[in-house]
Amino acid sequence: MRPEMTTASLDTAARTSAERGALARARLLRGLLPALSLALVLLAIAWLNPRAISYFGFSLMLNLAIPIALATIAQMFVIAGNELDLSIGTFVGFVGCVTATWLKDAPLIGAAILLGSIGVYALLGALIHLRNLPSIVVTLGMSFVWQGLAILVLPKPGGKAPDWLLGLMAFKPPFVPFPIIAALVIGLIVHFGLMRTSYGVILRGSGGNPAALGRAGWSLLKTKIVLFALAGLFGVLSGMALIGITTSADANIGNGYTLLAIAGVILGGGEFVGGRVSPIGAVIGALTLALAASPLLTFMHIPPDWQVAANGAILIIVLAARVLISRRER
Amino acid sequence: MTSVKSLLTKPWIWSFIGALLVWLATIAFTGGYGAGGMVTAALSLAVFTVIVGVGQMFVITLGPGNVDLSLPANIGLASAVAMKVMDGNDSMIVVGLLAALACGAAVGAVNYLLIWALRIPPIIATLSASFIIQSIDISYGRGLQIKPPPGFADFANWQVLGIPVLAILTVLFTIGAAIALQRMIFGRSVLAIGQNIRAAWLAGVNVGRIRFLTYTLSGALGGIDGALLAGYFRGANVDIGNEYLLASIAVVVIGGTSVAGGKANVPGVWGAALFLVLLLTMLNTFGVSAGVRLLLTGLIIVGVITAAGGQKALR
Numbered sequence: 185m186r187p188e189m190t191t192a193s194l195d196t197a198a199r200t201s202a203e204r205g206a207l208a209r210a211r212l213l214r215g216l217l218p219a220l221s222l223a224l225v226l227l228a229i230a231w232l233n234p235r236a237i238s239y240f241g242f243s244l245m246l247n248l249a250i251p252i253a254l255a256t257i258a259q260m261f262v263i264a265g266n267e268l269d270l271s272i273g274t275f276v277g278f279v280g281c282v283t284a285t286w287l288k289d290a291p292l293i294g295a296a297i298l299l300g301s302i303g304v305y306a307l308l309g310a311l312i313h314l315r316n317l318p319s320i321v322v323t324l325g326m327s328f329v330w331q332g333l334a335i336l337v338l339p340k341p342g343g344k345a346p347d348w349l350l351g352l353m354a355f356k357p358p359f360v361p362f363p364i365i366a367a368l369v370i371g372l373i374v375h376f377g378l379m380r381t382s383y384g385v386i387l388r389g390s391g392g393n394p395a396a397l398g399r400a401g402w403s404l405l406k407t408k409i410v411l412f413a414l415a416g417l418f419g420v421l422s423g424m425a426l427i428g429i430t431t432s433a434d435a436n437i438g439n440g441y442t443l444l445a446i447a448g449v450i451l452g453g454g455e456f457v458g459g460r461v462s463p464i465g466a467v468i469g470a471l472t473l474a475l476a477a478s479p480l481l482t483f484m485h486i487p488p489d490w491q492v493a494a495n496g497a498i499l500i501i502v503l504a505a506r507v508l509i510s511r512r513e514r
Numbered sequence: 515m516t517s518v519k520s521l522l523t524k525p526w527i528w529s530f531i532g533a534l535l536v537w538l539a540t541i542a543f544t545g546g547y548g549a550g551g552m553v554t555a556a557l558s559l560a561v562f563t564v565i566v567g568v569g570q571m572f573v574i575t576l577g578p579g580n581v582d583l584s585l586p587a588n589i590g591l592a593s594a595v596a597m598k599v600m601d602g603n604d605s606m607i608v609v610g611l612l613a614a615l616a617c618g619a620a621v622g623a624v625n626y627l628l629i630w631a632l633r634i635p636p637i638i639a640t641l642s643a644s645f646i647i648q649s650i651d652i653s654y655g656r657g658l659q660i661k662p663p664p665g666f667a668d669f670a671n672w673q674v675l676g677i678p679v680l681a682i683l684t685v686l687f688t689i690g691a692a693i694a695l696q697r698m699i700f701g702r703s704v705l706a707i708g709q710n711i712r713a714a715w716l717a718g719v720n721v722g723r724i725r726f727l728t729y730t731l732s733g734a735l736g737g738i739d740g741a742l743l744a745g746y747f748r749g750a751n752v753d754i755g756n757e758y759l760l761a762s763i764a765v766v767v768i769g770g771t772s773v774a775g776g777k778a779n780v781p782g783v784w785g786a787a788l789f790l791v792l793l794l795t796m797l798n799t800f801g802v803s804a805g806v807r808l809l810l811t812g813l814i815i816v817g818v819i820t821a822a823g824g825q826k827a828l829r
Binding site for chain 1: 631642648656804
């Protein structure tokens with residue numbers, strides 16, 4: 185988009201093999217950046233409080249990592265199509281309220297509501313594509329809709345998670361804490377679906393070069409609907425997982441997730457335009473934010489006032505590191 | 515007749531028509547009671563949306579991806595700074611306003627610094643900045659229960675013949691903004707960058723400087739807005755700017771400014787701001803619950819955007 189970028193990409197045509205080797209190393213380093221940032225945060229925690237690096241410590245520290253990771257994946261699908269979802273946080277809150285009320289008291293109706301809400305997401309994708317709407321404004325408007333619905337479903341904090349969900353989230357596998365296993369499974373499933381199947385390539389291509397994809401005969405309407413429906417699906421999973429952990433709901437429970445999810449995708453190596461996203465990176469980004477936001481600060485004796493700032497600072501540091509590496513790519 | 519026809523083709527006229535319809539619906543419900551008072555209240559509240567809306571409009575006009583997400587945090591911090599500097603003292607009002615302005619401008623400058631130095635999309639830059647500003651505000655404003663000086667609170671609530679003085683001043687400011695946009699080099703450069711950044715650069719527009727100025731302007735307007743809000747509501751708090759993220763973007767888009775950039779509209783910001791405020795007044799008058807109010811606000815915004823639609827960039 186900026187002038188210097190276009191000239192830089194023209195230069196890539198004339199490069200010697202030695203330069204290409206350096207380029208490959210820079211790319212590798214860039215790909216490893218999400219993992220490196222997670223490792224750094226883990227090292228800092230281990231150094232500050234060695235006892236935290238244990239089965240029990242991780243279970244506690246990563247308590248909320250599963251819903252954050254799922255919300256991040258949801259956001260990632262939207263970003264893959266060059267759009268942005270500013271409503272995912274309130275959507276997660278809405279799903280939470282439905283989970284703690286309808287899904288427990290009348291499972292069939294609850295399930296129907298949740299499926300319907302995924303349908304609404306799919307429709308939003310269609311609307312955004314057909315009317316050429318800015319997704320930021322549409323989803324910002326939708327964030328009010330979900331919040332309003334959440335308050336209507338559950339006017340006061342309360343409700344209770346269904347027993348099967350509580351049982352699932354309290355699962356204690358041997359040796360490796362549940363959040364880590366869950367994060368791995370989520371990351372691998374989405375990685376396979378989006379990065380290793382042919383339709384996954386089409387989905388990413390719809391963000392990379394929509395014009396080319398459209399001329400090749402693929403329906404851009406369909407890709408947008410699928411991407412938004414997937415975002416809705418993972419939003420539903422995130423809300424359910426969240427209620428499985430907190431056991432009761434509140435209409436504002438998911439509000440912070442909108443910004444956390446965007447930050448997670450970007451931390452994980454995703455780019456805003458061009459369909460460049462990474463599911464495993466997004467999960468790692470979510471874990472990094474979950475660990476850095478509260479456990480790390482607590483161990484560093486920094487008051488919780490600065491939790492949000494820590495997220496911002498990590499985002500800026502990682503992006504700065506990315507710029508330094510990208511400069512070597514030139 | 516031709517003048518009516520040409521008026522109807524203007525994109526901003528629809529936001530005023532919408533505001534008028536909402537107002538008529540409300541007074542039809544109340545049987546004409548409180549019609550004037552409603553306009554006064556709507557004008558006083560719309561002012562705050564218009565000020566940040568104009569800043570956001572300049573930013574959005576820079577082209578796709580340009581948006582200032584740090585406004586709510588910026589407003590919150592500036593309101594705390596203004597109240598702390600004024601310290602309930604009438605003689606410090608001007609200094610406090612300048613401090614809020616400087617605080618906001620600094621936030622805007624930092625936003626652009628991040629965009630420029632990290633080469634990241636403005637959404638992410640302003641988002642990460644807003645995380646940090648929010649924390650600074652929470653930490654700085656902790657236990658801060660400073661009221662505005664009586665003179666400042668009176669000024670922010672001052673009305674002449676039912677018209678808020680702040681609204682008159684804001685009308686003058688928006689006229690200035692419209693002139694800056696259409697008749698001054700700065701505004702023309704912003705439009706040129708929004709239409710085609712590369713062409714603007716080749717034509718000799720100092721793209722970096724104009725983008726820096728635009729983000730600083732948006733930040734400064736957020737800062738002054740925070741101070742005025744704290745005066746109007748007689749106190750600063752962390753959440754004072756929260757609703758202005760949606761509001762600032764919504765008034766720009768509803769007001770007929772192109773989200774794709776390169777096409778801006780100042781009068782529409784006023785129309786859209788009045789529309790949003792009157793809409794909330796209407797829903798409150800109808801006595802709907804908080805849930806229904808949020809639901810309808812969201813649906814109406816999505817509906818209006820859908821009806822306006824089709825302005826996205828052909829990238």
